[in-house]
Amino acid sequence: MSHKLTDGGQVMHVGTLARVEGEGAMHIEYRDGVVTDVQLRIYEPPRFYEAFLRGRSFTEPPDITARICGICPVAYQMSSCWAIEDACGIEVTEEIRLMRRLLYCGEWIESHALHIFLLHAPDFLGYDGAIEMAADHPEVVERGLRMKKAGNDLMDTVGGRSVHPVNVRVGGFYRMPTRLELRALRSRLERARDEAIETVRLVAGFDFPDLEQPYEYLSLRAENGYPIESGSVVTSSGGAFAVQDFTKHIQEFHVPHSNALHARLDGSPDPYVVGPLARYSLNSDRLSPAARDAAREAGLGPTCRNPFRSIVVRAVELVEAYTEALRIIDAWTDSASPSVPVPPRAGEGFGASEAPRGVLFHRYVLDDTGIIRDAQIVPPTSQNQPSVEADLRTMVEAWSDLDDHALLHRCEQAIRNYDPCISCATHFLDLTVDRT
Amino acid sequence: MLVVGLGSPDRGDDAVGGDVARAVAAQALPGVEVVEHEDPTDLIELFSGRSLVVVVDAVRSGTATGAVRVLETGVGGEPLPESAWAGTGRAGTHAFGVAAAVELARALRRLPPRVVLVGVEAAAFDHGAPLSPQVAAAVPDAVDAVLRATGGAGLPTAQGVGTDVSR
Numbered sequence: 001m002s003h004k005l006t007d008g009g010q011v012m013h014v015g016t017l018a019r020v021e022g023e024g025a026m027h028i029e030y031r032d033g034v035v036t037d038v039q040l041r042i043y044e045p046p047r048f049y050e051a052f053l054r055g056r057s058f059t060e061p062p063d064i065t066a067r068i069c070g071i072c073p074v075a076y077q078m079s080s081c082w083a084i085e086d087a088c089g090i091e092v093t094e095e096i097r098l099m100r101r102l103l104y105c106g107e108w109i110e111s112h113a114l115h116i117f118l119l120h121a122p123d124f125l126g127y128d129g130a131i132e133m134a135a136d137h138p139e140v141v142e143r144g145l146r147m148k149k150a151g152n153d154l155m156d157t158v159g160g161r162s163v164h165p166v167n168v169r170v171g172g173f174y175r176m177p178t179r180l181e182l183r184a185l186r187s188r189l190e191r192a193r194d195e196a197i198e199t200v201r202l203v204a205g206f207d208f209p210d211l212e213q214p215y216e217y218l219s220l221r222a223e224n225g226y227p228i229e230s231g232s233v234v235t236s237s238g239g240a241f242a243v244q245d246f247t248k249h250i251q252e253f254h255v256p257h258s259n260a261l262h263a264r265l266d267g268s269p270d271p272y273v274v275g276p277l278a279r280y281s282l283n284s285d286r287l288s289p290a291a292r293d294a295a296r297e298a299g300l301g302p303t304c305r306n307p308f309r310s311i312v313v314r315a316v317e318l319v320e321a322y323t324e325a326l327r328i329i330d331a332w333t334d335s336a337s338p339s340v341p342v343p344p345r346a347g348e349g350f351g352a353s354e355a356p357r358g359v360l361f362h363r364y365v366l367d368d369t370g371i372i373r374d375a376q377i378v379p380p381t382s383q384n385q386p387s388v389e390a391d392l393r394t395m396v397e398a399w400s401d402l403d404d405h406a407l408l409h410r411c412e413q414a415i416r417n418y419d420p421c422i423s424c425a426t427h428f429l430d431l432t433v434d435r436t
Numbered sequence: 437m438l439v440v441g442l443g444s445p446d447r448g449d450d451a452v453g454g455d456v457a458r459a460v461a462a463q464a465l466p467g468v469e470v471v472e473h474e475d476p477t478d479l480i481e482l483f484s485g486r487s488l489v490v491v492v493d494a495v496r497s498g499t500a501t502g503a504v505r506v507l508e509t510g511v512g513g514e515p516l517p518e519s520a521w522a523g524t525g526r527a528g529t530h531a532f533g534v535a536a537a538v539e540l541a542r543a544l545r546r547l548p549p550r551v552v553l554v555g556v557e558a559a560a561f562d563h564g565a566p567l568s569p570q571v572a573a574a575v576p577d578a579v580d581a582v583l584r585a586t587g588g589a590g591l592p593t594a595q596g597v598g599t600d601v602s603r
Contacts, residue, residue, distance in 0.1 A: 067446045067447070070474060118540075141544060148477070152478075
């Protein structure tokens, strides 16, 4: 919806954003080409998870927090496991880390394939949604569904279930999948990897508006490989710190117009960005040869600062996820213990992993019997919310010559660039829920 | 034929799809396969090669909590209006709900000849909450609606024939 104000200003408002996870609204006011107000409004019901976790056993967060989101449950499981193991002073084996990475590849595949093909591609191909797009490009949608299915199958095999995996526990897994079970996935993953390379070519050919983000990028960086299940924190201005120092650098604060907390890096008033663009720009040197070749062929340099091109980066990350999954499966030997014992002790622990949408941070304080005394969860979408709003501000001013319909569409697209998971981002409910 | 209970078992009234599916499975109707899923996009795969699929899900359409609503479509049927089932599918991909999955399957020529959607009007989707009393009370009605769609009309038959429950 778009309407003129009596003083000559103009308001754009989208009551319920389409093709994003969760429920949100966008409100923009501008006058004479200058934006006076931008609000991404998030009004999912409250998630009092942090309060809910207090008083529960230290073994429970992987199962409880996985239910925060149907799209990225593995991210919640992995970040919570790392944090609790950190609090208890336990390190898991390399095999357990690799199996976590494999499970996480399944989540990236499901999430990125869904977003690229069913939610984001219609923006670039000029359709209202995937259904309209499927009528003209059924082969593209079928490919997306096949690629997503390969992720579901991986999640089923490693996680025991394709939506909320039940095989994850503090200390590792209840049961390791066998080499035979993993090898059965091979042909589907190989085909999907080849289709992902084709997908990079397809989306690289889309028409991208010119826009460069000046913001700080923040992601994990691992000792080896592209950051997925673990790593320490790096930023595009050269910052580097351990996950244990996350809360010393990242401050969360509440804004009146949204249920989601916003986040700030080192007290800076400027936004910072997490997610595929940040991960890629800070780790493109760590991609596998297959993904690096695909990125180069798509015209991506070592960094990417155009949020509209995030669809290309997601496709490159799909190549990486299939390639990495195949590598782990090929090397698997059936000799690993599924878990290590994690005896509780009093202490504070920190964990972070790269959810499909960016860094997901967990912190827990335990007492000596393993009861949770404090819990903190910083999801990627709340960290990105200030940059989404800043993008909208920039875009509305830069493209104020577009007609209302085109401008509104581009703003919605700007939000979808982030693949926001509003379900994960919500902490408070102090706005009226509008479900008409 | 296939009965799909859709929704998250952990999000209040969203669990009703699975509860109804399990109650249908308990009737052990011959030739009726019952599955539970959380992600509406799984429907497209589940539709393949079926002549009749019944989908049970929580719905929010603004009517009384616990009201059971049946919508029928299929290859030759009318497209579902955008508002149909707009408030469901919260469990998996909220951005891609049941109606969208059905219409995407239609566009891909994967829709079965007959698809019956059985919706139970939901009130709350809180994490870890049980079904609202009105929704729990509506489970038998929803089971009847599924059985009518299958032609079984609620007649119990021999146990364990042709019925499979999987997650």
